[in-house]
Amino acid sequence: xxxxxxxANRGEIALRVARTCREMGIRTVAVYSTADRDxxxxxxxxxxVHIGAPPAKGSYLSVPAVIEAALQTGAQAIHPGYGFLSEDxxxxxxCEAHDIVFIGPPPQVMQQLGDKAAARSLMAQAGLxxxxxxxxxxxxxAEAKELARQVGYPVILKAVAGGGGRGMAVVRSADxxxxxxxxxxxxxxxVFGDDRLYLERFxxxxxxxxxxxxxxxxxxxxxxxxxxxxxxxRHQKLIEEAPATGLPRELxxxxxxxxxxxATAVGFVGAGTFEFVVTPDDRFYLMEINCRxxxxxxxxxxxxxxxxxxxxxxxxxxxxLSFRQSDITLRGVAVECRVNAENPDNxxxxxxxxxxxxxxxxxxxxxxxxxxxxxxLVGPDYDSLLAKAAVWAPDREQALARMDxxxxxxxxxxxxxHTTLGFLRRTLAHxxxxxxxxxxxxxxxxxxxxxxxxxxxxxxxxxxx
Numbered sequence: 340x341x342x343x344x345x346x347a348n349r350g351e352i353a354l355r356v357a358r359t360c361r362e363m364g365i366r367t368v369a370v371y372s373t374a375d376r377d378x379x380x381x382x383x384x385x386x387x388v389h390i391g392a393p394p395a396k397g398s399y400l401s402v403p404a405v406i407e408a409a410l411q412t413g414a415q416a417i418h419p420g421y422g423f424l425s426e427d428x429x430x431x432x433x434c435e436a437h438d439i440v441f442i443g444p445p446p447q448v449m450q451q452l453g454d455k456a457a458a459r460s461l462m463a464q465a466g467l468x469x470x471x472x473x474x475x476x477x478x479x480x481a482e483a484k485e486l487a488r489q490v491g492y493p494v495i496l497k498a499v500a501g502g503g504g505r506g507m508a509v510v511r512s513a514d515x516x517x518x519x520x521x522x523x524x525x526x527x528x529x530v531f532g533d534d535r536l537y538l539e540r541f542x543x544x545x546x547x548x549x550x551x552x553x554x555x556x557x558x559x560x561x562x563x564x565x566x567x568x569x570x571x572x573r574h575q576k577l578i579e580e581a582p583a584t585g586l587p588r589e590l591x592x593x594x595x596x597x598x599x600x601x602a603t604a605v606g607f608v609g610a611g612t613f614e615f616v617v618t619p620d621d622r623f624y625l626m627e628i629n630c631r632x633x634x635x636x637x638x639x640x641x642x643x644x645x646x647x648x649x650x651x652x653x654x655x656x657x658x659x660l661s662f663r664q665s666d667i668t669l670r671g672v673a674v675e676c677r678v679n680a681e682n683p684d685n686x687x688x689x690x691x692x693x694x695x696x697x698x699x700x701x702x703x704x705x706x707x708x709x710x711x712x713x714x715x716l717v718g719p720d721y722d723s724l725l726a727k728a729a730v731w732a733p734d735r736e737q738a739l740a741r742m743d744x745x746x747x748x749x750x751x752x753x754x755x756x757h758t759t760l761g762f763l764r765r766t767l768a769h770x771x772x773x774x775x776x777x778x779x780x781x782x783x784x785x786x787x788x789x790x791x792x793x794x795x796x797x798x799x800x801x802x803x804x
Contacts, residue, residue, distance in 0.1 A: 340656050341365055341415045341440070346380065347405050348420030351708045351727060352632070353380040356418050359648040368412045370405060372398035374718050379710040386412055393720040399423045402430055409439050416440035416655060418648075422503065422722070425631040426453055442655040444609050444630045451605055452628045456499050456537035462625050465604040467597050470616065470624045472539030480520040483538055487516060490540045496520060498527035499535040502629065504575035506530060509541050544778045546617040547571065547626075548583050550598035551639045553650055554607045557659040562595045563639045563647070564669045568614075570766060572687050572782045577759065578766060579635035580674045581642045584735055584775040587621055594623050601628070610636075610651050619778075634677070637706055637729040641673035672738040675729040676746060676767075680717045682757040689723040692716075692755035697725075700748035704731040704741065717756060725751065725758065735775070743767050 344360050345368040346353045357367045357380055369384035374393035381387040388408040391398035398404065400423055409417055417439055419425035428449040431441040443449070452458045460474040471490045476499050477483045487494045487510065496519055498506030508523040510516050520536065528534035551563040567583035568576045583591070598613035612629040636647050645667070650660060681687045694715045699707040709726035711717075717725070728745050732738035743764055751758050769785060771777045 340658075341652070343368060343412065343414045343416075344442070344652065345370065345405070345409045345412065345414035345417045346384070346420065347399065347417050347424055348422070349375050349378065349380070349399060349710075349721065350724065351710045352420040352634075353378075354383060354710050355708050356420060356648055357383050359646055359652070360418075363649060363652065365652070368408065368414050370399070370408050372720075374716070374720060377715075379712065388412060393718065395423065395720070402427075402433055405430075406433060406437055406439070409434075410437065414439065416442055416652070418442040418652070419631070421631050421634060426502065426629070428453060440655050442609070442651055444607055444611065448605055448607055449630045452630055454499055455497060455501060455627050456535070458628055459537070459539075459625070461605065462601050462628070465601055467601050467625045468623065470539040470542070470626070473537045476535035476537055477520075480517045483520050483536070484513060484516050486538055487513065490538070493541040493543065494538050495541040496523045496536050496538055498523065498531055498533070499537055500531040500533035501527065502627075504571070504573060507574050542616050542618050542624075544619050544780055545569075546583070547576075547614065547779055548586070548594065548617050548623070549612050549614040549633070550595055551633070551636070551647070552598050552602045552607065552611050552613065553647070553654070553660055554602050554609065554611070555654045555660045556608055556657060559660045559663065560599050560603050560607070561660065561662070561664045561667060562599050563643050563645060563667060565591065565594065566635055566638055568635060569777055569779050570772070570781055571779055576635060576677065577763065577782065578674065578676050578772075579638050580672065580735075580738070581638040582669055582672070584672075586617070590617070590621050590623060597623075597625070601625070609654055610647055634724075634727065635675050637708060637727060638673035638675045641704075641706065641729060641731040642669045642671060643667055644670075671731055671733045672735045673729060673731045674738045674742045675727055676742060676763045677724060677759070678726045678728060678746075678749065678751070678763070679723040679759045680725050680756055681723050681759055683759055683762040684757075687759070689719065690717075690755055690757040691719045691723075692753045694751065694753040694756065696750050696752040698748075698750035699726060700728065700745040702741075702745070702748075705745050706730070707745075711751075717753070739767055739773070 343366040367384040369387040370390045390404035424430045428446040431446040434441040493511045506527045508519040524534045547568045554560040566581045570578035614626045706729045730741040
């Protein structure tokens with residue numbers, strides 16, 4: 340086992356990884372930008388190294404700075420968390436070249452699966468169902484338009500190097516395709532440094548279901564059940580739950596088996612996620628594969644009792660998984676809500692500012708992963724996530740009630756800071772969500788409903804005459 344692990348990330352995930360390392364008796368090294376010098380993980384870690392200025396390119400995405408920090412502190416392994424360098428095969432190769440273990444899949448596997456278009460083709464060859472669309476990167480708007488005509492509208496354009504819900508655009512008519520193509524390509528170039536796009540059919544009123552897999556170097560591959568991640572804004576998740584309610588048994592078993600088969604087919608090692616779209620007629624199709632820890636992994640940990648980060652570290656050290664598929668039992672229901680510093684009434688725009696108050700909830704079966712505290716500056720340079728609240732209960736009804744109670748206990752305030760807390764509670768109370776009939780269109784429908792109510796209220800209050 341490693342004696343020292345460097346955590347190449349920030350925020351709540353860096354602190355979460357550090358806590359598991361401490362439980363395993365592993366010394367931790369945190370890296371931080373100037374903006375994060377007073378962060379919770381810097382205070383918690385055994386050692387901390389400053390690696391640059393607040394923009395990610397000058398710090399958390401600076402491979403030389405991260406590698407130098409690992410070499411200086413004697414770190415034998417690097418845990419990348421999620422985002423930043425977590426799915427960068429070049430970074431993983433550089434780690435290997437410096438005799439540092441990258442806690443994640445082998446570089447060649449990340450290379451194969453990081454190209455979303457190539458991954459679609461690879462998984463189709465392995466027998467997994469994929470949505471109709473391109474198997475290679477598109478070469479022009481004209482090619483995209485012809486393929487969309489064959490596939491049928493609506494379609495979705497996606498960045499080949501995309502992730503985290505960014506670099507996507509839904510197109511509903513041929514008239515809109517060229518503009519969407521050019522805008523999405525420009526966005527992909529700016530965010531990912533790669534402007535290649537691919538296209539696939541877009542399914543309205545779908546469910547977004549993902550399967551957590553874990554694989555070691557000894558031929559063991561398992562799934563940890565599935566998660567429903569259908570509540571999203573801008574293709575980014577807000578609420579997740581495990582297991583997914585209301586899936587037909589045959590569909591669920593086929594999806595779980597497909598994920599394990601796909602992971603085995605490419606020689607996957609470590610923790611990964613197979614993301615599927617489930618259509619209204621109960622068909623499932625692979626969307627993409629994430630070669631990293633997911634933001635929503637706590638719900639899976641709560642229903643399985645398995646520390647996914649511990650398994651990641653052990654597998655990277657060359658040990659086998661500590662369990663087999665037959666050892667895994669899902670118990671109860673877990674729900675996670677992402678609390679962001681965003682204004683839902685302004686298209687979920689980020690609202691940076693200094694937190695004057697931050698009091699997370701507690702109580703039985705409530706878990707809060709957070710790096711925030713009173714006096715913490717929510718800056719403009721990074722993701723707006725403040726905390727992840729996750730709860731467990733014996734059934735879904737109790738889990739939703741517990742989550743609503745937990746969200747009601749949150750106390751977050753600061754000059755200019757808005758949060759998604761109110762919107763999350765309204766979502767939990769929505770009839771479609773309560774009945775587990777929600778799809779990826781729920782947030783859009785709620786936004787429209789609230790706009791209609793606001794419009795009606797304005798008419799009623801308008802002066803007469």
